[in-house]
Amino acid sequence: MFFAKILNYIRLAIAYVRLNWLSHIEYRNAFYIEAAGMFLNNVIWLVFWVYFFKAFPTVPTWTSSDVITLWAISAAGWGIAFVIFGNCRFLANIISTGQLDAWMLYPRHLLSHLILGKMKPSAFGDMVFGFAMYLFFVRPDFPHLALFCILTVSVAILFTGFSIVAGSLSFFLGNAESLALHLEFAMICFCTYPAPIFEGRIRWLLYTVLPALFVSYYPIEALRNLSIEQALYAFAGSLAFASIAVYVFYFGLKRYESGNLTVMRG
Amino acid sequence: MAIKVENLTKQFILNKRDGWRSIKTEVLAVDSINFSVNSGQSLALIGPNGAGKSTTIKMLTGILHPSAGQAKVLGLTPWRERTRLAYQIGAVFGQRSQLWYHLPPEDTFELLSRIYNLDRNQYKEQRNLLIERFDLGPFLKTPVRKLSLGQRMRAEIAASLLHKPRLLFLDEPTIGVDIVARQELRDLIREWNKQDGVTVLITSHDAGDIEHVADRVIVINHGHIVLDDNLSNMRQRYLSSKILSARFHGEHKTVDLHGAKVLQSANYSIEVEIDTSVVTTEKVIKHILELGTIADISIEDPPLEEIIAHIYSQPVTNNDSSTHT
Known part of the structure; x- marks a missing residue:
C-alpha cells in the first residue's frame, strides 16, 4: 500500500516534470540561456574558491577536491530539488496572493502536490554543473559516485524542506516573499563554505535555523571517508528538517486566507 | 441530495x-x-x-x-x-x-x-x-x-x-x-x-x-x-411591469392612460412601460389599439438584469427564505 502510494506519487512527479520541461522549451533559447548562465555562474565561483584555497590554506584539512565536492553536491542537490519541486520557491507568493485555492480543488495531499507545480530552469544548470564537476574534477570510483548520487537526494530533501519553511512564513507574516528569498540565499551561501570554519554558536545555528551543515559537513565527511554512518546523519538531518517543514506548512495553513486573483498555469 | x-x-x-x-x-x-x-x-x-x-x-x-x-x-x-x-x-x-x-x-x-x-x-x-x-x-x-x-x-x-x-x-x-x-x-x-x-x-x-x-x-x-x-x-414575484412595443401603419395619437409610461415615441412606433399594479395589460392594449392602425404589437418582461438589480436593492432582513429543493 505504502509503496503503491510512493509509486503513484513518482508517476505524478514525472508527469509534472515532463509538462514543466515542455512548457519551458516552448521558449528553448531563453531556457538554455538561463540554464547555461547558472552553469557558468557556478563555474566562476568554483574557480574563485579553488584558487582562494590554494593561495590561503585556511582550512588545513581541506583540499581543492573537497571544495569541488562541496560545490558539486550543493549544486546537484539544489538542482534536483528545484527541477522537481520548483514550486517551493514560489510558495511565499502563492500563499500571500491566495493562490492555494486552486490547489485545494485537486484530490491530492496539498503540499506534496503543490510543490511539483513549477520548475526553475536555472536549476537544470545547477544539476548538470554538480554532476559534471564531480565526475570530471574529482574523478570518483564507483562507490564514491554511488554515494554522491544518494547524498544529492538528501541535500535535495533539505533544500526543499528549507524552502517550504521559508515560504510558509507568509502564513504568519502576510507577505514573506522577499524574506524567503533572502533566507534561501543565506542557506545556499552557508552551504558552500567549508564546515570546519564555523565554530561555537554559529555551528549550532547551522544545525538548526540555517541547517547548512547537513550539506557542508556530513555529506562531505561521508564522501571523504566513504562512511555510511555520516551519510545516515545527513539523511536524518534532512528528513527531520523536511518533517518540520511539513508541520510548519500545515500549522500555517490554518491561518490561510483565500483570494481571487486571476492566474494562468505553466 | x-x-x-x-x-x-x-x-x-x-x-x-x-x-x-x-x-x-x-x-x-x-x-x-x-x-x-x-x-x-x-x-x-x-x-x-x-x-x-x-x-x-x-x-x-x-x-x-x-x-x-x-x-x-x-x-x-x-x-x-x-x-x-x-x-x-x-x-x-x-x-x-x-x-x-x-x-x-x-x-x-x-x-x-x-x-x-x-x-x-x-x-x-x-x-x-x-x-x-x-x-x-x-x-x-x-x-x-x-x-x-x-x-x-x-x-x-x-x-x-x-x-x-x-x-x-x-x-x-x-x-x-x-x-x-x-x-x-x-x-x-x-x-x-x-x-x-x-x-x-x-x-x-x-x-x-x-x-x-x-x-x-x-x-x-x-x-x-x-x-x-x-x-x-x-x-x-418581482415583476410589476411589462414592456409593450407597438408599430403603426400611420401616425398615432399620444398615450394618455394612468399606469402606462411612454419610454420611446416616434412617428410610427411607441414603447410603453405598463405598471401592472396600477393598470391591467388588457386595458393598455385596448387603449393602444385606439391610437392608430396597428401593424405589429409585442409585450415583453423587462430584462432579467432589471429584476436582479431590483432584488439586490431590497433591504436585508435576517430571515432566510424557506429552504427549497
Missing part, C-alpha cells in the same frame, strides 16, 4: 490600521444560510460583489472552514473530506485557469488523468467523448496562449469533466467571452446537466447565464439568502 447546507456561517477577522494601532474587525461574510440542492439540478447562486457567494462556494469545495454550521456535499463534509470530495466534483473558475498556458490542452488533460488517478482506458474514452462533444479537435494541439477565450473556456470546462464529476461548480464561466461563444458554453453546460445528470452550481453576473443554465436561483446578499426560487416564480 447533492448539497445540504444548514446554518452555514463564515466570519473573517480583518485588521484595520488606525495610525500605529491595529484594530480587529469581525466581518460576517456568510450569515447562517440554509439550502439544499437535489442531484441533477442546476442552481444559480447570484449576488452582488462581496455578497458572500464565493465564500459559500469555497466552503462547499473544502477550501475554507466555516465558523459555524454544517454542509454535506455528495454526502461528504467538504472541509474534513476535501480529498475524497475532489474526486467527485469539478470546478471551473472564469478568472483562474487550470490549463497550462504555454502547452496545448491535450497536455493538461494528460496531467489531470495522473492527478485524478484515472484508469487509462476510461480516461481515453472520456477524453475522446469530450473532444467530440466540445468540438476541441481543431485546437487540441494548439498552445493555450494562442486560443481565443471562447475556445479556452470550452477546453477549461472539458478539463473539469475528465474525471466524470457528479457536481460541477462554475464561477463566472463566461466572463469576458463574446456573445456567440457565451451561448455555446451555456448550451454545453446545459447539455451536460440534462443528458449526463451532472448537478451544476453556477455563479455569474450575466443574466443570460442564469436564464439559460439554471432551473433555480438563490440570491445572496450581505451574507443572507434573500431569494430561493425557480426562474419563472422569481420573475412573477
Whole structure:
C-alpha cells in the first residue's frame, strides 16, 4: 500500500516534470540561456574558491577536491530539488496572493502536490554543473559516485524542506516573499563554505535555523571517508528538517486566507 | 441530495490600521444560510460583489472552514473530506485557469488523468467523448496562449469533466467571452446537466447565464439568502411591469392612460412601460389599439438584469427564505 502510494506519487512527479520541461522549451533559447548562465555562474565561483584555497590554506584539512565536492553536491542537490519541486520557491507568493485555492480543488495531499507545480530552469544548470564537476574534477570510483548520487537526494530533501519553511512564513507574516528569498540565499551561501570554519554558536545555528551543515559537513565527511554512518546523519538531518517543514506548512495553513486573483498555469 | 447546507456561517477577522494601532474587525461574510440542492439540478447562486457567494462556494469545495454550521456535499463534509470530495466534483473558475498556458490542452488533460488517478482506458474514452462533444479537435494541439477565450473556456470546462464529476461548480464561466461563444458554453453546460445528470452550481453576473443554465436561483446578499426560487416564480414575484412595443401603419395619437409610461415615441412606433399594479395589460392594449392602425404589437418582461438589480436593492432582513429543493 505504502509503496503503491510512493509509486503513484513518482508517476505524478514525472508527469509534472515532463509538462514543466515542455512548457519551458516552448521558449528553448531563453531556457538554455538561463540554464547555461547558472552553469557558468557556478563555474566562476568554483574557480574563485579553488584558487582562494590554494593561495590561503585556511582550512588545513581541506583540499581543492573537497571544495569541488562541496560545490558539486550543493549544486546537484539544489538542482534536483528545484527541477522537481520548483514550486517551493514560489510558495511565499502563492500563499500571500491566495493562490492555494486552486490547489485545494485537486484530490491530492496539498503540499506534496503543490510543490511539483513549477520548475526553475536555472536549476537544470545547477544539476548538470554538480554532476559534471564531480565526475570530471574529482574523478570518483564507483562507490564514491554511488554515494554522491544518494547524498544529492538528501541535500535535495533539505533544500526543499528549507524552502517550504521559508515560504510558509507568509502564513504568519502576510507577505514573506522577499524574506524567503533572502533566507534561501543565506542557506545556499552557508552551504558552500567549508564546515570546519564555523565554530561555537554559529555551528549550532547551522544545525538548526540555517541547517547548512547537513550539506557542508556530513555529506562531505561521508564522501571523504566513504562512511555510511555520516551519510545516515545527513539523511536524518534532512528528513527531520523536511518533517518540520511539513508541520510548519500545515500549522500555517490554518491561518490561510483565500483570494481571487486571476492566474494562468505553466 | 447533492448539497445540504444548514446554518452555514463564515466570519473573517480583518485588521484595520488606525495610525500605529491595529484594530480587529469581525466581518460576517456568510450569515447562517440554509439550502439544499437535489442531484441533477442546476442552481444559480447570484449576488452582488462581496455578497458572500464565493465564500459559500469555497466552503462547499473544502477550501475554507466555516465558523459555524454544517454542509454535506455528495454526502461528504467538504472541509474534513476535501480529498475524497475532489474526486467527485469539478470546478471551473472564469478568472483562474487550470490549463497550462504555454502547452496545448491535450497536455493538461494528460496531467489531470495522473492527478485524478484515472484508469487509462476510461480516461481515453472520456477524453475522446469530450473532444467530440466540445468540438476541441481543431485546437487540441494548439498552445493555450494562442486560443481565443471562447475556445479556452470550452477546453477549461472539458478539463473539469475528465474525471466524470457528479457536481460541477462554475464561477463566472463566461466572463469576458463574446456573445456567440457565451451561448455555446451555456448550451454545453446545459447539455451536460440534462443528458449526463451532472448537478451544476453556477455563479455569474450575466443574466443570460442564469436564464439559460439554471432551473433555480438563490440570491445572496450581505451574507443572507434573500431569494430561493425557480426562474419563472422569481420573475412573477418581482415583476410589476411589462414592456409593450407597438408599430403603426400611420401616425398615432399620444398615450394618455394612468399606469402606462411612454419610454420611446416616434412617428410610427411607441414603447410603453405598463405598471401592472396600477393598470391591467388588457386595458393598455385596448387603449393602444385606439391610437392608430396597428401593424405589429409585442409585450415583453423587462430584462432579467432589471429584476436582479431590483432584488439586490431590497433591504436585508435576517430571515432566510424557506429552504427549497
